[in-house]
């Protein structure tokens with residue numbers, strides 16, 4: 001079976017320091033896969049390279065068997081891989097709805113002439129995009145704020161909006177970089193439910209998160225990063241007990257895990 005996403009020997013250095021140092025891992029189609037590891041272990045940098053926001057120094061990335069490394073982010077999104085950012089990114093001056101419609105634009109099959117002449121095709125495409133956007137806004141609980149500018153949203157609400165934006169193009173795989181950091185505990189469970197629902201609908205997820213409970217309850221498989229490469233992988237309950245993993249995080253005995261954030 002070909003994995004949906006396959007990363008081989010990925011390298012990315014900043015001024016000679018290897019943030020990603022020969023990472024190889026795979027994400028199976030239909031899975032909710034976790035990507036965990038200590039601060040600075042290269043998780044976000046790896047995702048930046050995979051999604052085209054950074055250019056890797058070396059390595060290959062295949063999406064559904066096709067090489068996507070070296071492509072710009074928009075081409076990779078069109079190929080079916082979208083992502084959110086750890087430092088949440090939304091268009092502050094756009095409304096919640098506009099934030100989703102602007103994402104849909106490059107995916108539309110209409111062109112500027114259709115838009116200018118407001119052809120039937122344009123109206124249909126626009127109508128479909130708006131219907132999907134409204135569904136997603138409802139799904140993440142932001143309906144009340146549909147026409148509000150994104151700048152008035154709280155940090156947690158912006159995370160939810162960014163999540164909806166990543167889902168807008170109906171991607172085959174979504175990479176979430178710390179989706180529940182700064183989101184209140186009640187909402188954390190809701191985010192987990194949204195991910196599960198989307199996963200049942202066929203979307204594969206790769207989720208970076210420090211929240212152990214979130215990862216354990218949601219993921220069927222977890223990849224552990226340390227010093228820019230995969231340290232180990234396996235079912236969440238097992239990797240969290242793995243002495244190698246505890247050592248990578250903490251360098252202390254099991255049972256004394258001060259840095260592992262737990263959901264409240």
Ligand SMILES: Nc1ncnc2c1ncn2[C@@H]1O[C@H](COP(=O)(O)OP(=O)(O)OP(=O)(O)O)[C@@H](O)[C@H]1O
Nearest residue numbers: 014018019037038039040041042043044045046086
């Ligand atoms: N643009 C950059 N310029 C220089 N160094 C960078 C840059 N981006 C990341 N790094 C360095 O690369 C290393 C890996 O960082 P990265 O953000 O990928 O880690 P992470 O695993 O996502 O950590 P965290 O869990 O804290 O988000 C760090 O040492 C970081 O300082």
Ligand SMILES: [Mg+2]
Nearest residue numbers: 043044045086
């Ligand atoms: Mg990070």
